[in-house]
């Protein structure tokens with residue numbers, strides 16, 4: 001566990017108008033607020049890892065604050081450095097720098113490449129990405145078309161931004177060029193506080209992968225076949241701002257609100273984390289995209305440094321106090337950084353081999369306890385696999401249920417859309433062309449179903465890693481269409497797990513096995529007992545180990561597929577919600593059309609009443625024509641009205657009425673035109689009438705008629721415009737429907753692919769269960785044999801004991817017999833010497 005490094009940097013005053021003397025005094029790594037005449041304000045004094053004065057250059061900031069993190073990143077530790085502070089306090093200056101004084105990002109990039117060059121025994125692969133969080137949307141700064149990207153989390157990949165472009169880079173210049181191109185896409189804006197204010201948070205990310213160079217010509221796997229993957233985030237946050245000071249309005253105001261909100265969430269997260277593990281409770285990482293992405297850097301597996309920038313002017317004292325309080329709390333956060341290693345297949349195999357070898361040795365000089373321990377371990381492994389399998393089965397079942405629900409939901413949506421499409425594209429629904437449409441749709445579907453599913457989700461611009469580097473990485477090389485977070489995050493699904501991890505708790509036994517430093521479990525050393533051979537048992541155990549290995553590989557594969565499926569499901573859910581929105585839009589179209597028709601009807605009725613008002617003779621041809629035209633017109637509008645009101649309730653019953661409406665509409669136009677023409681003609685004065693007119697002095701009436709004429713033609717034009725408007729709306733709706741259809745087609749295709757995936761998963765699960773059952777059976781047999789062997793050995797030992805006891809007593813008896821015989825012999829010899837006197841010649 002290590003505390004994150006926090007520093008404060010004071011920006012030089014930018015305007016002499018606002019600056020009337022130094023209020024913030026820096027003394028080594030302490031900063032305190034003074035009154036203008038130099039008296040310290042005792043309550044406000046803070047200490048940090050570093051405090052940088054106004055005249056401090058970026059080089060020094062980099063050297064003291066970030067360099068270690070960058071070097072650690074090359075060695076496989078995750079690292080994050082971010083700049084926090086109010087607007088215009090110098091965050092962008094610190095991270096990006098200027099031409100004369102390059103910032104942290106520039107220096108870090110250069111440093112990383114020079115570090116890599118100095119390490120001769122490892123080969124490196126570096127990928128970079130650059131994103132911004134603008135108004136809570138994640139945009140790709142390397143590819144403007146990648147907007148509103150989503151954050152996903154999976155057991156295998158941890159937290160990642162899906163669809164973010166990653167570029168493989170070979171030197172610092174290449175990276176700096178890419179950054180330059182990304183900067184162009186970044187959101188900047190002018191405020192009262194800063195002429196070039198960052199309106200988004202930016203995250204420049206480098207993923208550094210490395211492995212030991214392959215110097216082993218024998219083809220054996222070296223002990224360090226593991227690949228190290230570390231992620232380095234260099235973050236330039238947007239600055240907190242007071243709307244009153246920045247004078248933001250409109251777009252700037254909206255941006256400012258988003259910025260303040262996300263910084264507030266960051267503050268909450270920091271507060272919680274600084275409360276200490278016991279009291280912190282739930283950490284609200286999910287409340288903003290920024291904290292979600294930075295989650296590993298805040299209380300997780302990363303080395304982190306924060307530079308808090310402050311403005312020296314008196315007007316900013318309140319904001320500066322806020323920044324310093326944020327920094328003080330951040331000081332208490334602890335992280336738990338560790339090297340992130342991924343074991344290649346080769347390294348895993350070797351590790352397993354070593355373990356088996358060791359077990360074999362132990363077995364050969366075996367003791368019953370050793371055997372028991374091995375059995376216990378194997379049993380534990382098996383149990384673990386069974387549990388995993390059950391869990392996977394349950395998850396798969398849940399997935400299936402969710403699939404079914406989504407399938408159902410999509411079908412319903414499809415029905416709705418088809419209904420709406422019927423309504424909106426009435427003119428397209430000529431019965432004769434319907435068949436053709438469905439045929440061409442089918443053809444379209446068949447053509448596009450050949451599109452590879454995997455491609456649809458892959459980052460379009462991802463470049464394949466050089467073969468030489470990735471050739472031994474098997475599955476790993478296929479993955480990175482995302483910004484992977486280190487493997488160590490893979491078990492981190494929620495904050496609780498993070499807490500546990502930070503306490504040094506490691507939940508998964510597998511992760512222990514993969515930790516390079518782990519020693520193989522040692523068993524009690526065996527005395528050199530000349531035991532009976534356990535060759536067969538050893539082979540069985542080895543076989544069992546192999547089976548377990550295969551089962552665990554399959555389990556991992558299943559896990560990966562399962563995670564993929566969940567990701568696809570998320571994507572599908574997003575598509576569905578988009579579709580629902582579109583459907584809602586389409587649903588509103590009949591309403592709008594209905595309103596327009598009602599308006600037209602009103603206008604039409606007005607026109608008619610005006611015309612009728614000056615046709616005094618009800619028997620005249622004009623009046624008759626007018627009444628018939630009005631009947632047709634009214635009936636047309638009534639039909640249209642009913643049509644649209646029904647369309648809002650039930651769309652299917654309305655198909656086929658469109659041509660009738662069009663015909664009616666044509667007749668109306670023609671009759672209306674002829675009515676107006678005849679009316680105009682009837683109002684044109686003949687010679688007699690002219691005379692009468694002269695006599696009746698009706699000059700005023702002529703003027704009235706002219707104005708009516710004008711009014712009429714205006715009304716007619718309005719009606720025509722309305723009709724045009726309606727036609728245009730219909731066109732737009734048709735286009736919308738085509739787009740919706742296409743989306744549905746692609747959704748259907750995805751569904752099919754998902755179904756296939758699911759079937760494959762099911763198959764694999766059942767195969768895996770069969771294998772596990774087999775392994776379990778074999779294991780039982782081995783157990784039985786081992787028990788028999790133990791009994792046999794115990795009885796042998798018993799026999800040997802009895803035999804040695806008998807042998808010892810027999811030996812004792814033999815010794816006593818021998819000593820008896822010896823003493824008797826000596827007695828006999830003595831008696832013989834006494835009875836036979838020695839002759840002088842002897």
Ligand SMILES: Nc1ncnc2c1ncn2[C@@H]1O[C@H](COP(=O)(O)OP(=O)(O)OP(=O)(O)O)[C@@H](O)[C@H]1O
Pocket residue numbers: 010011012014054085086087088089090091092093094194196197198199237238239240309
């Ligand atoms: N240490 C420094 N030395 C010299 N000039 C600086 C320093 N820090 C900031 N400046 C200048 O102050 C101005 C504001 O700085 P900058 O744009 O980096 O602020 P910011 O915190 O990123 O603001 P915002 O949050 O609005 O983006 C710039 O003109 C910058 O050049």
